[in-house]
Amino acid sequence: xxxxxxxxxxxxxxxxxxxxxxxxxxxxxxxxxxxxxxxxxxxxxxxxxxxxxxxxxxxxxxxxxxxxxxxxxxxxxxxxxxxxxxxxxxxxxxxxxxxxxxxxxxxxxxxxxxxxxxxxxxxxxxxxxxxxxxxxxxxxxxxxxxxxxxxxxxxxxxxxxxxxxxxxxxxxxxxxxxxxxxxxxxxxxxxxxxxxxxxxxxxxxxxxxxxxxxxxxxxxxxxxxxxxxxxxxxxxxxxxxxxxxxxxxxxxxxxxxxxxxxxxxxxxxxxxxxxxxxxxxxxxxxxxxxxxxxxxxxxxxxxxxxxxxxxxxxxxxxxxxxxxxxxxxxxxxxxxxxxxxxxxxxxxxxxxxxxxxxxxxxxxxxxxxxxxxxxxxxxxxxxxxxxxxxxxxxxxxxxxxxxxxxxxxxxxxxxxxxxxxxxxxxxxxxxxxxxxxxxxxxxxxxxxxx
Numbered sequence: 001x002x003x004x005x006x007x008x009x010x011x012x013x014x015x016x017x018x019x020x021x022x023x024x025x026x027x028x029x030x031x032x033x034x035x036x037x038x039x040x041x042x043x044x045x046x047x048x049x050x051x052x053x054x055x056x057x058x059x060x061x062x063x064x065x066x067x068x069x070x071x072x073x074x075x076x077x078x079x080x081x082x083x084x085x086x087x088x089x090x091x092x093x094x095x096x097x098x099x100x101x102x103x104x105x106x107x108x109x110x111x112x113x114x115x116x117x118x119x120x121x122x123x124x125x126x127x128x129x130x131x132x133x134x135x136x137x138x139x140x141x142x143x144x145x146x147x148x149x150x151x152x153x154x155x156x157x158x159x160x161x162x163x164x165x166x167x168x169x170x171x172x173x174x175x176x177x178x179x180x181x182x183x184x185x186x187x188x189x190x191x192x193x194x195x196x197x198x199x200x201x202x203x204x205x206x207x208x209x210x211x212x213x214x215x216x217x218x219x220x221x222x223x224x225x226x227x228x229x230x231x232x233x234x235x236x237x238x239x240x241x242x243x244x245x246x247x248x249x250x251x252x253x254x255x256x257x258x259x260x261x262x263x264x265x266x267x268x269x270x271x272x273x274x275x276x277x278x279x280x281x282x283x284x285x286x287x288x289x290x291x292x293x294x295x296x297x298x299x300x301x302x303x304x305x306x307x308x309x310x311x312x313x314x315x316x317x318x319x320x321x322x323x324x325x326x327x328x329x330x331x332x333x334x335x336x337x338x339x340x341x342x343x344x345x346x347x348x349x350x351x352x353x354x355x356x357x358x359x360x361x362x363x364x365x366x367x368x369x370x371x372x373x374x375x376x377x378x379x380x381x382x383x384x385x386x387x388x389x390x391x392x393x394x395x396x397x398x399x400x401x402x403x404x405x406x407x408x409x410x411x412x413x414x415x416x417x418x419x420x421x422x423x424x425x426x427x428x429x430x431x432x433x434x435x436x437x438x439x440x441x442x443x444x445x446x447x448x449x450x
Contacts, residue, residue, distance in 0.1 A: 001395040006413050024412035027145030029180040030107045038064040041075030041105050048092035049083025053113060053153055056080060059168045063175040076109040076175050081131055082153060085124040106144040109175050115155045132186055139184035139445045140410045147183035149174050154191035166434035173426040181419035183410050184445035189434040194374035208236030209429055213285030216240040216276060218267050221247040223391045225290040226254045227417035231425045233258040240279055267291050267317045273324035283332040286428045289318045289339040296351045307354045314358035326377050333378035336428045339366060341385040341439055347449030363439050370437030380436040382427045387443025390414045409444035
């Protein structure tokens with residue numbers, strides 16, 4: 001369903017009326033297209049603190065933007081604040097961004113580079129944690145469709161230019177139209193990159209980085225799952241699209257459109273992992289757990305079967321198939337597992353105790369399995385947590401609840417399925433080795449939760 005309010009505020013009378021009434025002013029978001037793969041304008045690279053990260057300049061040059069230390073109308077600003085280690089040093093953050101923040105072009109990007117708060121130096125820990133509050137607040141006030149993020153780089157990995165490799169895919173994603181509906185997020189890169197055997201797979205074609213990889217997407221017949229399958233296919237993957245047999249017609253239509261393989265299968269079936277392995281005899285490079293259901297009711301009115309079905313589909317099947325596919329070696333070394341959580345699993349939601357529990361469980365899975373899967377199998381494990389995304393399901397939500405969901409975020413609008421898909425594709429990148437155990441909210445910086 002079209003967002004008529006967003007269209008209204010794009011007209012002169014609509015802007016005048018909504019401003020007079022003090023209503024939200026959403027800006028149309030610029031998303032990735034083949035014709036416009038990059039932001040328009042230069043990238044302003046600034047430093048706060050006594051020292052800077054070696055190798056970041058090289059990583060920024062892969063963004064496709066012209067990197068400069070002075071610009072009148074930058075499309076993006078990257079502030080290296082890894083050297084901020086005291087409360088007084090936070091003044092350098094203000095001094096660097098205060099003069100230029102108003103000059104950021106509409107739809108621009110601000111990325112602050114920090115590092116992990118130290119368990120041994122409480123002054124450094126306080127200063128680096130302060131950056132999180134700063135970024136989340138700036139994201140809520142920046143406006144005009146712009147976004148703000150914090151990326152924590154493991155300083156121990158800096159010598160020898162390794163930091164450029166660690167941060168490269170993350171900076172390219174955040175500094176591009178692909179991250180249009182991601183704001184106010186904290187991404188912590190790891191220095192414990194997974195052992196992929198022969199080292200990271202080289203990307204021979206930046207336009208198709210998943211070439212040579214097989215990706216399986218569950219819940220792929222429609223909505224977010226279909227968008228994920230489409231973006232992974234666009235990026236060069238051979239896609240296996242899985243959904244329940246009851247959705248066979250839509251599933252086959254999606255698969256035919258993408259040149260993918262349709263796999264009608266109930267992910268809760270006892271032999272689901274075996275059938276997935278049979279469909280991918282050469283192994284999986286990417287596994288995306290997207291299948292999910294809702295059976296909403298307040299707990300006092302929720303029978304056991306409604307609780308159990310949501311936990312089974314959204315969480316237990318994910319745990320079971322992931323364990324079995326890892327044990328069998330179906331997910332190859334250097335592989336990527338991406339699961340779908342939800343902001344409901346972070347903030348909770350009335351009438352969704354079962355759904356919120358299942359999605360919070362996904363977050364627990366990612367945080368626990370990520371480091372172990374990297375060490376034992378050479379595989380990373382991450383999750384996306386969508387907010388209000390414009391799908392057939394949200395189109396059926398009552399009008400006033402739907403409008404509240406759209407406006408209660410820093411971008412004052414709902415996201416699109418492709419926004420979630422672009423985040424999944426970033427996690428799936430062969431050079432996203434340093435991104436592990438992360439839960440990325442794709443919610444326009446929803447006002448719900450942290």
